[in-house]
Amino acid sequence: MSSDDVEQLARQQAAMVxxxxxxxxxxxxxxxxxxxxxxxxxxxxxxxxxxxxxxxGLPTVATALLAKRRQAVAHLIxxxxxxxxxxxxxxxxxxxxxxxxxxxxxHASDAIAFCEWLATCGSAADDWPGGFLKCxxxxxxxxxxxxxxxxxxxDPAWELTPRILRPKCRCWWLQWGRRVWVVTGxxxxxxx
Amino acid sequence: xxxxxLQGLPSLGVGLxxxxxxxxxxxxxxxxxxxxxxxxxxxxxxxSAKRDELDLLKSRYPLIPHGLSLSLGSAExxxxxxxxxxxxxxxxVRPLWWSEHVAFTQAGGVEAGHLLPVPRTRTAIKVFVENVxxxxxAIPVPLILENITYELxxxxxxxxxxxxLGELLDRTDCGxxxxxxxxxxxxxNHRFDPLNLxxxxxxxRVVQLHFVGGHEENxxxxxxxxxxxxxxxxxxxxxxxRATIPKGIILERDENLPPFQELADxxxxxxxxxxxxxxxxxxxx
Numbered sequence: 001m002s003s004d005d006v007e008q009l010a011r012q013q014a015a016m017v018x019x020x021x022x023x024x025x026x027x028x029x030x031x032x033x034x035x036x037x038x039x040x041x042x043x044x045x046x047x048x049x050x051x052x053x054x055x056x057g058l059p060t061v062a063t064a065l066l067a068k069r070r071q072a073v074a075h076l077i078x079x080x081x082x083x084x085x086x087x088x089x090x091x092x093x094x095x096x097x098x099x100x101x102x103x104x105x106x107h108a109s110d111a112i113a114f115c116e117w118l119a120t121c122g123s124a125a126d127d128w129p130g131g132f133l134k135c136x137x138x139x140x141x142x143x144x145x146x147x148x149x150x151x152x153x154x155d156p157a158w159e160l161t162p163r164i165l166r167p168k169c170r171c172w173w174l175q176w177g178r179r180v181w182v183v184t185g186x187x188x189x190x191x192x
Numbered sequence: 193x194x195x196x197x198l199q200g201l202p203s204l205g206v207g208l209x210x211x212x213x214x215x216x217x218x219x220x221x222x223x224x225x226x227x228x229x230x231x232x233x234x235x236x237x238x239x240s241a242k243r244d245e246l247d248l249l250k251s252r253y254p255l256i257p258h259g260l261s262l263s264l265g266s267a268e269x270x271x272x273x274x275x276x277x278x279x280x281x282x283x284x285v286r287p288l289w290w291s292e293h294v295a296f297t298q299a300g301g302v303e304a305g306h307l308l309p310v311p312r313t314r315t316a317i318k319v320f321v322e323n324v325x326x327x328x329x330a331i332p333v334p335l336i337l338e339n340i341t342y343e344l345x346x347x348x349x350x351x352x353x354x355x356x357l358g359e360l361l362d363r364t365d366c367g368x369x370x371x372x373x374x375x376x377x378x379x380x381n382h383r384f385d386p387l388n389l390x391x392x393x394x395x396x397r398v399v400q401l402h403f404v405g406g407h408e409e410n411x412x413x414x415x416x417x418x419x420x421x422x423x424x425x426x427x428x429x430x431x432x433x434r435a436t437i438p439k440g441i442i443l444e445r446d447e448n449l450p451p452f453q454e455l456a457d458x459x460x461x462x463x464x465x466x467x468x469x470x471x472x473x474x475x476x477x
Contacts (some may be wrong), residue, residue: 005315010267013308015302021302052347061308061343064414068306071447100302106261110305 012049014017019050019101020062031052071094071106073114080115091118198399201288203470204254204440206463207383209402212245213447220286222252224456228334229442232257232290236277250285256400257281257290257439261303264323264337265296265310278329288439289399291369292327294320294360305325311346312356317363324364336367336399341374341415343381353378354392367399372428373421373444377406377413388426395436403429403462404444418447421458429462429467433469441466 018040019025028036029050037047050058070092074081081088095117101110205226208214211282214305218225228249235246253259259278262270282290295307310316324335351359361368370393379386403426421429421443432438439461445455 003318006267006319009313009315009319010299012311013265013267013296014302016308017299017302017304020304020308048349053344056347057344064343065304065306072305101305102301102303106303106305124301153335 002100007047009173011042012046015040015046015050016053016058018100019058020065022097023062026054026059027145066093066096067112068102069107073111074129076111076182077115080118198334199395199437201367201399201439204256204288206441206459206466207253207443208459209258209442209444209446209448210249210255213449214328214452214455215245215248219252220457221452224452224459225253227254227256227440229256229258229291229444230281231282232259232278233261235284246284254288254388255285256287256442257285259290259292260307261297262292262327263295263297263299264292264320264327265294265308265316266299266323267296267315267319268299270323275327275330278327282331282333287333287366289336290331291336291338291400293338293340294357295340307340309340309342309345312349312351312353313346314359314388316461317356317360320360321363324366326410334367334399335364337361337364338369338371338402339374340371341377341381345382354389358392358394361394363396366397368394368397369400369402370398370432371402371444372432373402373404373406373425374415376422376425376428377415380413385448387431390428391436392430395432398432398436398438400440400442401429401432401438402442402444404446416447417444420450420454424471426461430465433465437469438466441467462475 004141019029025036025040027040033047033051035043070089073092074088075167091116095114096110099113101107102113207225207227207229208218210228210230211220218228230246230249235242240245257278262274262278264270278290293307294310296306296310297307312318327335337360339353349356357368360366375386375389378384379389404417405421405423405425406415406445407414407418408414429441443458443462
């Protein structure tokens with residue numbers, strides 16, 4: 001697909017998704033559209049379309065998308081949601097307000113990113129037990145080839161399940177403010 | 193896939209969108225459902241537990257994979273990882289058809305996390321034609337497309353919803369998964385007559401139906417799959433079943449799960465509608 005109109009639509013869709021997943025960009029569209037146009041590198045026609053979308057309810061769509069994300073993540077980490085109770089929604093919205101979901105599978109990646117954020121820089125971090133959190137790296141080999149490297153948070157209170165896999169591990173340890181994540185073990189699983 | 197080919201697909205009957213909490217009840221009362229719809233993404237690179245679950249479901253029910261994240265409306269094309277995973281699930285399940293949405297979910301490398309509407313333009317139809325062609329090359333099984341709920345429409349739409357869906361299905365040669373609840377929800381939120389829209393939809397392309405109840409929030413209906421099916425949706429379902437013969441009807445309950453018997457009662461009511469539809473048409477279910 002290479003025609004101009006399709007490329008134009010691709011730019012408009014990309015801008016719409018960015019706006020739906022960023023509170024800051026939505027605020028700029030409303031208050032400083034010229035600045036947004038420069039930042040996002042969109043042409044005047046695309047900006048007009050985005051303003052039209054805003055008038056037609058883009059903020060409502062963004063709120064609905066955020067609610068869907070929150071709901072999906074709560075399903076994946078029920079222990080975290082239960083522990084935070086009423087504060088779960090506030091904490092998740094603080095985390096997700098300017099962070100689009102990324103990675104595969106999308107909600108699992110979102111859940112693990114939220115947990116990391118929660119333990120390190122979220123407003124709920126002080127509720128968490130903590131100077132450091134233990135974790136474990138699992139290497140999965142299939143037919144003698146490394147298939148996946150998974151990063152499991154080890155604190156049983158978090159109840160993270162193997163559904164939440166990272167496509168690659170980050171590091172042996174991670175220090176962020178007062179909190180340190182320590183890799184306490186390796187596990188190798190080999191499937192022939 | 194002409195409408196004659198669609199009409200030639202075998203009938204599956206009435207079933208549930210499978211969610212893990214239903215598993216025990218489903219196997220205790222297997223006669224409740226004729227088939228199940230599975231969310232394809234739940235079985236992407238499955239863990240051994242999900243693998244076992246899929247094998248168990250396959251052993252008892254015909255399965256229809258329902259995709260959420262292929263993003264057939266993305267003008268930048270399809271994500272290869274998602275397409276490959278989806279093809280793996282479909283190949284594993286060997287369904288009569290599979291389904292996706294008239295929507296896009298990702299663009300510019302960013303996931304929206306849910307279904308977004310596309311502009312109702314011929315450019316968007318062109319995008320679908322290309323993406324469906326690529327999906328078909330990877331998944332050679334009939335594809336049906338579902339109408340979504342939308343909070344907004346794009347500026348500069350060239351077509352209304354019925355005309356857009358009609359042209360889209362014609363050009364992509366796909367069947368229609370008509371979500372009756374979505375139709376009802378949009379009619380309330382955007383103030384139009386759902387029967388009027390229904391009359392203008394290409395009902396000869398209907399293969400499957402979805403129905404469930406949502407909830408109200410700030411004066412708007414939310415498609416949350418969280419309530420019993422409301423009476424106006426039953427009435428619409430009945431109208432659809434008078435006008436066409438769906439091959440399958442799925443109750444899509446995701447949230448606020450009631451005792452299973454309540455779902456079984458809804459399925460029994462849907463089965464009566466479906467049977468009256470096939471009886472009127474003189475077809476043996």
